[in-house]
Amino acid sequence: MDAEELKVRKRRIRFRADHRGMKELDLLFGRLADEVLDELDEAGVAEFERLLEVPDAVMLSWVAGEVTPPAAYRGRLLEKLMRYELRPRDYGRNL
Numbered sequence: 486m487d488a489e490e491l492k493v494r495k496r497r498i499r500f501r502a503d504h505r506g507m508k509e510l511d512l513l514f515g516r517l518a519d520e521v522l523d524e525l526d527e528a529g530v531a532e533f534e535r536l537l538e539v540p541d542a543v544m545l546s547w548v549a550g551e552v553t554p555p556a557a558y559r560g561r562l563l564e565k566l567m568r569y570e571l572r573p574r575d576y577g578r579n580l
Contacts, residue, residue, distance in 0.1 A: 486527050494530050495522055498537065507541040513548065513569050517562065532562050 499522060502514035514537070525533065536544070536558065546552040548567055 491527060491530060494534070495525070498522060498530065498533050501537050502533075505537070505541055507545065510541055510544055510548075513566055516569055517566050521562065521565070529562070532560055536562060536566070 499518050502518040503511050505511050505514060518533075521529070522533070539547075539558065543552075547554045547558075547563070548569075550567075554563060
């Protein structure tokens, strides 16, 4: 994969991270994208894309600790995402 294709995939991730549909997950994924997206290589981009494919209700159950995520999804990005906490000030963030 060339550098331009990777940039396009990262732009797509950036948009999708902020527009999942559930505000709480938009905030969590948006924060994750802010922190890691620039440094991701092709494998990291693929991992982020895989997480974005998980339906909102399922992802919320993982993040809330109600359900243990399957091993196929566990990795550095999901671990980081699951450590985030939603704070009241997050809800005023412009996405």
